[in-house]
Amino acid sequence: MPSRTTRSITLTGPDAASFANAQFSSDVLALAPGRWQWSGWLDPKGRVRALLQIARPEDERLVVVPRGGDGEAIANDLRRFVFRSKVKMIVSDVLHIGDGDAVIDMHIREDDSGAIHFGEGHSSLRVGAVRSDDTTNIDAANDDSAWVTRHIEKGYAWLPDAAIDALLPPALSMERMSAVSFNKGCFPGQEIAARLHYLGGHKKHLHVVSSERALQEGLSLCVDGKAVGIVLMCNAASTKPISLVVLDDTAVQADTLDIDDMRLHIVSTFDA
Known part of the structure; x- marks a missing residue:
C-alpha cells in the first residue's frame, strides 16, 4: 500500500493558541502542552475544509496536521485571518504517515528525527520525514495498512479530495471525537454546526x-x-x-x- 503523506502547519508565538482557537472547531485553548486533540476547519456554511489533528508540544507551539487536502493551501487561507495576531506560520516539507510505538492516549512524543507520535494508547500515529538511514521509519511509511485499518475501525477519517468542502461535521462523527466545541466562542461555520447539534436533522x-x-x-x-x-x-x-x-x-x-x-x-x- 503506498504511503500517505501530509504537510503540517506549525503555529508559533504568544497568540498561536488563541488564533487557532478562533479558526478551528475544537477548544484549542484547553489543549495542554504534551497532548493532542481532534479538530477541524469549517467554511462559513459549516462544511469541513480540513479534518485536523492538533499537537501542542510547547505552550507557544502548535503543530496542525491535515488529514487530507493541501497543507500549503490551507496555510495560505489561514494567513488571511492573522491580522495583528502575534503568530508565525510555517508549512513543513512532505511528511509520511506510519505506525509508531505505544504512547499514552491523546498524548504526544517527538522523536530524535522531529517526527511527532500522536498517542492512541497501545500504538501511535507517526507523522514525520522518512530518513534514508532509518529502515524502521521507511517500512512504516511504505506499509501503513496497520494504522489505516485501525483508523477505519475507529472511524477516524482521512479525506480524499472529493470529500473536502463537501461534508458537515456530523457526517464525519466529529462531535464523538470532541473535534467540535460549542462552549468556546465563535469560529467559522459555528452557526450551522450548532444548529445541527441542537436541532438535529442531518x-x-x-x-x-x-x-x-x-x-x-x-x-x-x-x-x-x-x-x-x-x-x-x-x-x-x-x-x-x-x-x-x-x-x-x-x-x-x-x-x-x-x-x-x-x-x-x-x-x-x-x-x-
Missing part, C-alpha cells in the same frame, strides 16, 4: 463497510443512478477489504446494501 452518517473487492477512495456511491454516499478510506491490503464511508440514512435500510454492481455489508455505524 441525514448522513459514518459507517465501516466490508466488500468483496477494494473500493476506490473518493468514489461516489450510487443507487439507481443517485449518489448516496462517498468512500473516504479503504484498506485494500486485506483479503476482505473494509472501508470507511459516508452514507445517506435513507439508503441504509439493512445491514447489506447493494451499490451499483457491488454489495456492501455494514459492519458498524458511528454517532454524529
Whole structure:
C-alpha cells in the first residue's frame, strides 16, 4: 500500500493558541502542552475544509496536521485571518504517515528525527520525514495498512479530495471525537454546526463497510443512478477489504446494501 503523506502547519508565538482557537472547531485553548486533540476547519456554511489533528508540544507551539487536502493551501487561507495576531506560520516539507510505538492516549512524543507520535494508547500515529538511514521509519511509511485499518475501525477519517468542502461535521462523527466545541466562542461555520447539534436533522452518517473487492477512495456511491454516499478510506491490503464511508440514512435500510454492481455489508455505524 503506498504511503500517505501530509504537510503540517506549525503555529508559533504568544497568540498561536488563541488564533487557532478562533479558526478551528475544537477548544484549542484547553489543549495542554504534551497532548493532542481532534479538530477541524469549517467554511462559513459549516462544511469541513480540513479534518485536523492538533499537537501542542510547547505552550507557544502548535503543530496542525491535515488529514487530507493541501497543507500549503490551507496555510495560505489561514494567513488571511492573522491580522495583528502575534503568530508565525510555517508549512513543513512532505511528511509520511506510519505506525509508531505505544504512547499514552491523546498524548504526544517527538522523536530524535522531529517526527511527532500522536498517542492512541497501545500504538501511535507517526507523522514525520522518512530518513534514508532509518529502515524502521521507511517500512512504516511504505506499509501503513496497520494504522489505516485501525483508523477505519475507529472511524477516524482521512479525506480524499472529493470529500473536502463537501461534508458537515456530523457526517464525519466529529462531535464523538470532541473535534467540535460549542462552549468556546465563535469560529467559522459555528452557526450551522450548532444548529445541527441542537436541532438535529442531518441525514448522513459514518459507517465501516466490508466488500468483496477494494473500493476506490473518493468514489461516489450510487443507487439507481443517485449518489448516496462517498468512500473516504479503504484498506485494500486485506483479503476482505473494509472501508470507511459516508452514507445517506435513507439508503441504509439493512445491514447489506447493494451499490451499483457491488454489495456492501455494514459492519458498524458511528454517532454524529
